[in-house]
Amino acid sequence: FEKIVNVVICAAKDAKKLGEEDPRRVIHSFKVGLAITLVSLFYYFDFLYEGFGVAAMWAVITVVVVFEFSVGATFGKGMNRGIATLLGGALGVAAHRLASFTGENAESIILGLSVFWISALATFLRFFPKLKARYDYGLLIFILTFSLISVSGYRDDEVLEMAHKRLSTVLIGGSAAVLICIFICPIWAGEDLHNLTATNIEKLAVFLEGFGREYFETNKGNKASLDGYKSVLKVKGNEEVLVNSAKWEPGHGRFRYRHPWGQYLKVGRSIRECAYKIDALNGYLNSEMQTPMEIRSKVQESCTKMSSECSCALRELAKGLKTMTRAMSAEPHIRNAKTAAKNLKSSLQTSLWPDTDLLDIIPAAAVASLIVDIVSCTIKIADSVHELACL
C-alpha cells in the first residue's frame, strides 16, 4: 500500500514539473476537454441528434483524434481527415454502385477485391517518405472510409446517405477542434520552431562566451553552466515535426502563410554542426590530459578573441532572428573572428615553440583548430540565417 502512495506522490511531482516546464500543456488538456464536451452536446439536444443519429459519434471521434498540441498539427490532421473522408467515401459509393449492377454473388467478390487492392495500394503509398511526412493520417482514413462505405451491405441510397452523414459529422468535429485550437490560447508550431531556433543559437553563444574563461584560467567553479548546448544536439526529430506542422498553419503574428519554414531545417543543420564541434571542445575542457598553462597561454589571446567574437555574433544573430530583422550587427564580429583566426595561424607558424614537448602541444593545437572550425560554422549559421531573413 505504501508503494502505491509513493507512486502517486512521484506522479504528482512529475505532473507538477511537466506543467511548470510548459504551462501550455495544462491549457491544452483543458481545451481538449472543452472541445469534446461541446461536441458531445450533439447527444443531449434532440434536434441535433435526430439529424445524425448514431453518426453523431463521428463528430466526437474526430475531435478526440484530430486535436493536437499545435494549431498546425491539428489543422493538418483535420484537413487530412476531411479530404480523406470525402475521397474515400466517394470512391466507396462509386465501387458500391458499380458492383450493384452485377449479380449478388459477383457483387461481393468485386467489392472484396476492390477493398483488397485499394487498401494494399494505399498502405504501400504510406511508405513514400514525402507522403508519410504530411499525408500519412489521410491515407489511413482513406482506407478506413473506403472499406466502411463500400462493404456496408445496404441499399444504394442508404450508402449515399451514410457517406454524406459521415462526411458532415467529420467536418463538424474537425472544425470544432480547429476553431477551439485557434481561438483559445493558440499554440503555433511555427512560433515554437522560430523560438527554438533562436534559443539554440543563444545556447551556443553562452558556451562560447564561457569557454575562454574556463579553458585559459585556473578557476573552474561553475562548469555545469556550460552544459546548456547539449540539448541542441537532441532536437532534430522534433524540428522536422514542427516544420511539417508549421506548413499547415495560416499566417499568424509575425509569420505570413508560406513563411519559408523549410529554411529552418537548414539553419538547424548548421546549428547542430556547430554544436558537435562545441561538444568536442567540451571534451577538452573535461579531459584528463591537462595541457600546461604556459602552452595554453600562447594561443590564449587569439582563441579567447575568436570564441568571444563568435559568441557575440551568434547573440546578434539570435536577437535578429527574434526581432525578424537582418542582423547586420553580426558582421563586424564575424570579421574580427576571421582576423583572429588568421593571427592564430601566424602565431603558430613562427617558431614561438622552442623546447616544448609535442605531446603537450597537441591538445592545445586541437582546441585551437576546433575554434577555427567553429568560426567557419558560425559563418555558415550567419549565412543561413541571413538567407532566411531574405526569403
Added chain:
Amino acid sequence: FEKIVNVVICAAKDAKKLGEEDPRRVIHSFKVGLAITLVSLFYYFDFLYEGFGVAAMWAVITVVVVFEFSVGATFGKGMNRGIATLLGGALGVAAHRLASFTGENAESIILGLSVFWISALATFLRFFPKLKARYDYGLLIFILTFSLISVSGYRDDEVLEMAHKRLSTVLIGGSAAVLICIFICPIWAGEDLHNLTATNIEKLAVFLEGFGREYFETNKGNKASLDGYKSVLKVKGNEEVLVNSAKWEPGHGRFRYRHPWGQYLKVGRSIRECAYKIDALNGYLNSEMQTPMEIRSKVQESCTKMSSECSCALRELAKGLKTMTRAMSAEPHIRNAKTAAKNLKSSLQTSLWPDTDLLDIIPAAAVASLIVDIVSCTIKIADSVHELACL
C-alpha cells in the same frame, strides 16, 4: 498533360525503388489488404452481421488503425486499443449508471463534467514521456471510448450492450490484425533492431578499414565508398521506436520474451559517439588544408595500425552480435590498438620533428588524436556489446 505522365513515371520509379529496398514493404501492404478484406466478411455473412449490426464496423476500423509494419508495433497498438476500450467502456458505463440515479437535468450536467475532467486528465497524462512512449495510443482510445459510451443518450441496458459489442468487435479486429501480422511473413521489430545494430557496427568498420589507405596514400580513387557510416548518424529516433515495439513482442527466433532491448539503446549511443569522431576524421580527408605527406608518414604506422585494428575488432563484434555469441576474438585486436596508441604517444614525445612548421603538424596531430579517441570509443562499444551478450 505531359507533366502528369512525368509525375506518374517518377512515382512508379520511386515505388519500384521502395519495394526493392525492402521487399517486406510490398508484403506488408498485401497483408493489410488481406486483413481488411477478411474482417469485412462480417458484412457479407448474415449470421455474423446480425450479431453485431453496425458495431461490426469497429472490427474493420480496428484492423485499419492497428495494423503496423512490425509485429511489436501491431501487438502494442492492439493491446493498447483492447485494454483502453475495456477501461474506457467500463468507466463510461459506470458514469452513465451513476448519473442516471439523479434527475434528468442533473444527469446531463454530471455527464458533461465527467467527460470534461476525464478527457482533460487523460490528455495531460499523454505528456508524461514514459506514458507517451508506450501508451499514447491507449490513452487516446480511452478518451474516445469513455466519451462515446458515457454521453450516448440511451437507456442503461442499451449502453451496457453497446459497450459490450464495441469491446468484442475491437477484440476480433485486433486479434485478426495480430494473427495475420504474426503468421504471414512476420516482421519482427526486435530482429530489425538487432540487425540494424550489427550493420551499423560494420559500417564503422568499413570506414576505419579504408581510412588508412585513403589518408596516407596518394591515390584517391573511390572516396565515395567511405560514406557508408553517414547513415549511422541519423538513426536515433528510429532506434527508439524499434525498442518500444520490440518490448511488446513475444519470444521469436533467437530472442526470448524480455530480451534486454533497452541495452541496444546504450550500444547505439556508443556507436553514434564513435560515428561522430569518424565524421570529424572524414572532414580531414576532404579538407583543403593538405598536410605534406612526409609529416603524415611519421604518424602513418601507428595510425594505420590503430584504425585497422579497430576495424577488425568492430567486425568481430558485429559478427559476434549476429551469431549472438560473446566475441572474444575482438579482445586481441583491441589490445593491439591500445599498444599502437601508446606507441604513437612515444613517437610524438621524441623529437622526431626538427624543422617542420607547426601549422603543418596540427592537422596530422588532430587526425592522430581523433584515432586515439576512436580506439577508446571502440572499447566502449565492445563493453556495451559484451554487456548485452551477458544479460
